[in-house]
Amino acid sequence: MPIISMRNVSKFFGEFQALKNVSLDVALGERVVVCGPSGSGKSTLIRCINRLELHEVGEIVIDGTTLTNKPSDLEKISSTVGMVFQQFNLFPHLTVMDNLCLGPRRVLGLSEEQAQERAMKYLNRIQIPEQAEKFPRQLSGGQQQRAAIARSLCMEPRVLLFDEPTSALDPEMIAEVLDVMTELASSSITMIVVTHEMGFARRVADRMVFMDKGEIVEIGVPEDVFTAPKSKRFGTFLNQILNH
């Protein structure tokens, strides 16, 4: 059974249709990379999965729970799905350690000791244990994004969503974040990553999803897609970003 299953999902912003009849199954442990031109609905797609946006039409089933638009859904999926944002969105008034401990303490009910132990485990994993007591703005962009990844991991979600996690970073910091994500991909966590880092996609993705104008135009494994995409639109898109 897929951990995420979207059936004919449509999403409207007023009159504007941001998702058109989107269907996508993601298996447990699978790593999916989503790409497509700006405004094609990539963010909207993953934001519908973790309920930052509510869809109007179709069905989204996460880990056996069908999402309706009731607030109680949020609680049901919340421990299953985590999210990493383009702008990191760390809490600026809290230290890195406190950023990481907040969820485990308040939501999972861990003791302070347990929460800190868990936080250190993930800070070690993303290789910034020495930054624990610093505030976000004292960290480099790459370190902030890694801390944000660790904050998500502390909730031990089964699915982790990434919305362009490296596009707000200076070029020299992109690699360190991608390295952390590549390392993550070797674990059992399910990942859906919106990114234009095609090197990363080639290395890590089990499947690639190409979106355009609110539709999923093509889904394929990286080898096929990079050698010969089926649709012309995907071909043009790949050409553009690979040659630029």
Added chain:
Amino acid sequence: MTRLLILIPALLMLSGCANNWGWYVVDPTTTSGWNNLKFMANGAYYTITMSVTAIIISVVVGLLVTLPGLSKKRGWRMFNRTYVEIVRSVPVLVLILWVYYGLPALSGITLNVFWAGVFALALSDSAFQAEVFRAGIQSISRGQYEAAQSISLNYRDTMRYVILPQAIRRILPALGNQLVYMMKMSSLVSVIGLQELTRAANELVVTEYRPLEIYTILVLEYLVLILIVSAGVRWLERRLKTSDA
């Protein structure tokens, strides 16, 4: 600023020599002057306790009024707007009179002058606090709410641990201004007879008949109080800033 504090009375004293002022009424070297000064300074007790109590209450009430104002539901927002518009449009003095003389007739609840003053000041100020809080909370980016939601914090915890701590840092200067404003507004409570700074000065003027000197001292009393408050607020601001700089 401290220099100014010394300069003003010094100048007044000097001019007093030429203009036949009567600084003796507040001359600390004489027994009666010293007693008069003490009498005036004692008013500070009520000015301070009343303003501080009122600001605490008005911050809490202001926050309680703000939150429905941020709701998606129209009814809640209407409640917020109605409260703010009505309370904000009543002059503080009128509110004080109404609470002290009107409320007992209406409800049978009689408040003593202190609590009537606190209640009226807090009520009046809460509408402003609500607006200050609203601006502060709305200045926090949507990403913060989304991050909180992505780690499954509920509404209460999101507000308590993520939004409000950041909002309060941003509105601290405005809160400081409100406290200063409150200290000045508290002088109006003298009309219902609370022995705060202004009332004390008024009573002394009646017996000593030296309004110029006594009111000058009164001005200085407020000046000192408010400088202390401003310094305190700045200190707090710096402290909060360095803790997450």
